[in-house]
Amino acid sequence: MNKPPRASDLGLIACEGCDLVVRQPPNNEEGFCPRCDEPLRRRKHDSLTRSWAFLIAAALLYIPANMLPIMHTQQLLERYDSTILSGVALLWHNGAYDLAIIVFIASIFVPIMKIISLAVLLIATQRGSHWRLRERTRIYRIVDYVGHWSMLDVFVVVLLLTLVQFGGLALVQPLPGVMAFGAVVVLTMLASMSFDPRLMWDAPAPHADANANPETRAANQAASEAGIHAAAAAQP
Amino acid sequence: MAEASWVICKFCDSVYQRAPLARREIARCSQCGAELYSARRASIDAMLALTIASAFAFVVANLFPIALLEAQGRSNEANLWQAIVDSLDSGAAPIGALAAMTVFFFPLAQICLFAYVLSALRMHHIPPGFRLVMHSLRQMHPWAMVEVFMLGVLVAVVKLKDVASVTPLIGTWGFAALTLLLTLLNSCDLNELWDRADRIKAAGA
Structure with a gap:
């Protein structure tokens, strides 16, 4: 075809x-x-510049988001600060393996994969690469789709701090890490929204640059206008 | 106009001629594999029904407490709004604001705006501010996160299980219903509304 x-x-x-x-x-x-x-x-307005700006900001904040504790827990005489990773470890330790895996994917795996994938997509686009365009487009669609699920841990902190309020007996308080984490999620979402996947397909073909000349371009235009394909239907 | 029967892939800019699809079929881009359009377009009536059901679920989810926590003879329950207020008063006010926007205001605005445009279009009338409302609906979509919050409720309940006795209350079921209904509503193609508005305009002219 x-x-x-x-x-x-x-x-x-x-x-x-x-x-x-x-x-x-x-x-x-x-x-x-x-x-x-x-x-x-x-094409989307200033796509690559904007996407890079959001992505670099997200990558910088990713460090405090994971190193700093996200909440403080107080139970009788026990007090501890937990990070994103220690929260996952606690779930695993308690035998909630399914949720531990979900939280690990949503909070640790997805944000880092998003940052790496978007950086790879941006670099490949700027280099005008033709390498695996179809797969790269698919990666972009996945990154764009999963983005907001990383907000999971932020909501968990919001719920815990309101439910666990028993004065001196038990208390949960948010710590700065959770704000950095929330910012990472928002920034990666903005970075993926700003990226225009069509730019990947705009890279000039390695041979026969026919579209460079406006006259041939007009001729091509007429030719291809006649040959617009019917959209292929596929079973879901 | 020929353009009306064309469709452009949002991911790779390929142009296709729209072809009729059988039920449950999806047209995919042959270049990049993205979905171009599908046969399962919800009608205005179905979307309005989903909107009204979402409104009820939203009220239940927000009016009733989400969970009850009991420890050492004391108990504590909270609904979404209390959680938001507590977060705003805590040392991390921005996360309270984030939760307020993504779980309360955007979903509420989606429900109100959908109800507004759908009920008007159903009566063959283009409501004032139609374009503005449609743009708001499109831009709000990625920032409404009821489904993520629902998963957060589950994680919070499990985390608290060994510390205290937790009972999910009516609010949790409200959120479960709202998650399902809003996901269905947001999966509807907004083009259906633009097309309907075009037809109303054409009939009126």
Whole structure:
């Protein structure tokens, strides 16, 4: 099966606000979607710069988020501060293996994998790499989908500190680590939202750079307009 | 207009012609494998029903306490709003604000805005501020985290089990229902609403 044409080659834009397919305004003029009034952009605004900025901030805060304790627990004479990792260890120790695994994945594995994956995607995109585009796009979809699940530990602290309030007997208090952790989750979400996966596919083909010349580009446009494929249907 | 029958992949910018799908079929991009559109589009009526059910679940989830904790002859119970207020008063106010936004305000706003646009569209009328509401719904979606909070309730209950006796109360069931209903509602395609508005406009013109 031959490749479907790309919207940017046909001078088409999918509106970010409502998915309407519209013609790109001529001469790079600023246009607005006729249906939802959103400014028409070929690609997300300043995608790579913004994504890097959020990602670097997230990576820096990842260190205090994991090193600093997230809450203080007081039970009679016992007092201890727990970090994200020690919270997982405690669940495991108590025999709640399933939840220990869920919390480990949501709080430790997902944030670090998100940071690494986004960094790899950003670097590969900036280098104009053609390496495994399909897999890279899939990784981006997964990163974008799992992002908010890492907020789990923040909610657990919020619940514990309100439920465990027995004066001198037992008490739970939040510690600065939980704020750093919450910030990491928000920042990685912003980083993945800012990244535009279409930029990966914009890398010029290693050979035959036909689109560089505006005249051939117009010719290609007419040719591919005739050959827009019917969307392939697949069973779920 | 030919453009109306085209669809552009959001992930790789490939253009396709929309083709009719059989029930339960999903159109996928042949380049990157992402979903383009699917046949399981909910109707306006179904979405409105989900919205109303979510509103009830939201009230139950927030009015009733989530869990009861008993230790050394003392007991303590809390609902979401108390948890938010306690976090705001604690040394980590930002997490209280985060919980308030993601578990209370955004889900509440989603329910109200969906009810507003869906009920108007159902009566063949485009409500004032339709575009603004639609943009808000789209942007709010990733920041509404009721399902994550629900998992947090489970983790908190298990963590407390060996320290004290914990009983999940009605609020927990409210959150379980709200999780299910809001997930279904948010999986609906907003394009259905844009298309309906287009048809109403075309009929009126």
